[in-house]
Amino acid sequence: MGSYDPYENVKSVMEQAMTIGKIDRAMFEIIKNPQRETKVYLPVEMDSGEIRVFEGWRVQHSNIRGPFKGGVRYHQDCNLNEIRALAAWMTLKCAVVNIPYGGAKGGVRVDPATLSERELCRLTRRYTYAIEPLIGSDKDIPAPDVNTNAQIMAWMLDTYSMLNGRHCPGVVTGKPVELSGSRGRTSATGRGVVISAKLILEKYGRTLAGATVAIQGFGNVGGNAARIFHHQDARVVAVSDISGGIRKADGLDIDALSLYIEKGGKLTEWNEPGAERVSCQDVLTCKCDALVPAALENEINEQNADALQCRFVIEGANGPTTVEADAILERRGIVLAPDVFANSGGVIVSYFEWVQNVQEFSWDRDRVKLMLEDIMTQAFAILMEESEKSGCSLRMAAYIVALRRLLYAEKIKGLFP
Ligand SMILES: NC(=O)c1ccc[n+]([C@@H]2O[C@H](COP(=O)([O-])OP(=O)(O)OC[C@H]3O[C@@H](n4cnc5c(N)ncnc54)[C@H](O)[C@@H]3O)[C@@H](O)[C@H]2O)c1
Incomplete structure (x- = not known):
């Protein structure tokens, strides 16, 4: 990770949001x-x-x-x-x-x-x-x-x-369903990534169907997002994991690939007519409508931000884009759905799991999916409104909305002792 420090990254974005959102700084040191x-x-x-x-x-x-x-x-x-x-x-x-x-x-x-x-x-x-x-x-x-x-x-x-x-049961979430886990939790972060992509594409007059998607990371988030994109008729044109990437211009057969990986196959040894082996960097910079970084921090940075060929970035990972890269993408007109929104599906369904545990109750998968989409759609509308009002990126809008809520709660609660 070199000298990159994700903690400095998050603090610096918080500072910018405080200024752009003209938020009262009285309680800010606490939340920093x-x-x-x-x-x-x-x-x-x-x-x-x-x-x-x-x-x-x-x-x-x-x-x-x-x-x-x-x-x-x-x-x-x-x-x-x-x-x-x-x-x-x-x-x-x-x-x-x-x-x-x-x-x-x-x-x-x-x-x-x-x-x-x-x-x-x-x-x-x-x-x-x-x-x-x-x-x-x-x-x-x-x-x-x-x-x-x-x-x-x-x-x-x-x-x-x-x-x-x-x-x-309520002490952890993401448990197996047989041990009081929630239906839909394992795929929830990936599903939330797809919901974010759909909301952004629609905002720009596009649909998921037919959109091309490249995904970095094929674990819980990337693998599930790939499958759900595929089922919603998007074309997943490139995927990677730590060992390398594969690309196919008219879309990979994600169901077959997922099954092969589940059975212990290696992504880079996947054989599909028309698919070619590429590097992890090639996946990040390949031509597509939406790029989904779903691996680790610091993957989209000053070195490669100018080379990206996507229209949208949907952050499945936490902190995949550095502050410097954010500025480059903004200048290039690439619209980014920030991690604190785009990968929130996991914690939202974790919340549902916890609510079910506390009530000793169990919901069906369809209810979980509908409620997840509902919460994300409402949050997206608020972020868009803030972004238009403050003339800022969706990341900045998300930080402004969050910091206002947090600092208001801090203020009315008052300081102990
Ligand atoms: N699991 C969740 O519910 C959840 C929720 C919110 C956010 N996230 C975030 O999503 C990201 C991925 O988490 P996960 O749970 O899917 O992890 P995971 O361990 O299931 O999968 C990580 C994947 O990234 C790949 N990878 C690692 N380094 C890579 C590189 N340099 N290039 C390409 N691929 C690389 C790995 O091979 C693996 O396929 C993390 O940033 C995590 O914090 C996860």
Whole structure:
């Protein structure tokens, strides 16, 4: 990631939004900083008998508008400033789509591909034990992020429930449906990305049907978005993962590709008539209507922003575009749906999951999908209105809307003590 610092990125965009939105700065220092940062050291016995100690964090950015909420990332490059940025983005995101949560994020510095399943389970249980005093259904609710999934949430739920002597389903979201998870949660972030693309395309007189889409990252967000785009008659012309990319001008067969990947196939070894192997950068810069970065931070930056050939960027990942690249895209007239809106589908359905857990109730998939689309459509209308009123990008509009809501809540709550 070089010298790029996502935490500086989010703070600098917040500063700009405060100025453009002419927001009263009285409470701003509070929201700029996280409320609590916890560092943990996690001793884990490897299958070989060796003991390794992993570093982990939980950063609780804000609970002004509701319990802390945010995913857990397992990655070899995880560091405190990345987790701080991700926690702040969660606070902003929940405020943008107006759900009653604050923001948090957790992470462990580990490459999970180097661990066996049993080692991964022991690491997850030890991490849950270490942050157990901080989390709970009305305190802080973790969820999946990069390299974590429903299985890891099941281990977290079980560890927390064991420590508390009762079944505590509301402590994590993104759980398997069989363990009080919500229908539609696994694909929710990808679905939200597609909803964002549809709303933006419609605003510009276009439809999803026939639109060409390129997607960077083929994990939970990118893979599900690809499938849903495909089912809504968009043409997915290029996809990539960490190993490389593939491109096909008249659209890849995403259903067949997804099935192949699910069965353990490698994306770069995918064989489809007319498909060619390309680099990850080629996918970012290929000609398409909508580009969806759905991997990590800092992927669209000063080096490649001028080379993008899309009309729209829909940020599936958190923080994929740097501040410098944002300015370049704006100058070039490329319209961007910002992460704090475009990937909010995950936390919105996490909220539905939590509501179902608290009520000990279960909704069907169609209800979840309709309610997700409803919340995102309402939020989009408010962002468009703010962007037109303030003459600013949708990212700036989203930050302005979120900061106003957060700072107003802070003001009427008053400062403790
Ligand atoms: N999972 C969620 O519900 C959720 C919700 C909101 C936002 N996000 C964000 O979306 C992004 C992806 O998360 P995910 O859950 O899909 O993770 P994941 O681990 O399921 O998938 C990540 C994908 O990105 C690929 N990748 C990594 N580096 C790459 C590179 N340089 N070029 C191309 N591909 C690369 C990986 O190979 C993998 O396919 C992250 O920024 C995450 O914070 C996730």
